[in-house]
Amino acid sequence: MKWERFKRQGERLRVTETSCCGEYEWACQGGLFLVLRHGERGYEEAGRGTYRQARGVWDDLVLAHRHRNAQVAPAIKRRGSRGGSRSLPQISHPKEERTS
Template identity: 45%
Template structure:
């Protein structure tokens, strides 16, 4: 599976190169296809995906509740199902 084969460019999200900051980042969840990762960094949450040529792109950086809605939608689309209705607590 390549970066272009999953939700690019027509997922409607704005993806930007992920730039590591001084704060460590933690992977909180990985989609079953392994293409998307829900991460946290410096008190914010974001979604990562592999970028063409290496590294990662990010989208939906912000609060957990805002980022989780986007995460849930991406994962549901990857499965061909509807997003869940509830917000899950971060681990």
């Protein structure tokens, strides 16, 4: 994937879709479509072009992103588990006084 510094072209930028955690944004500017992300030097873009060109880039990025997150989530779940079911700690609440 080739990322370049985002080039503002005077046209209004419209972001209409965002990946699950906001890492990627699907946008349109001046009749062209592109994918944005926030990099070290500011916003970067990839896939600027027709809908079909840019959407292919978007789909590839989102699928790879979901795949990475799917691998991380089970590892986090396993880390918290010790082979059995664990219950949450009980929180004691002060007894409410009833006035009848």
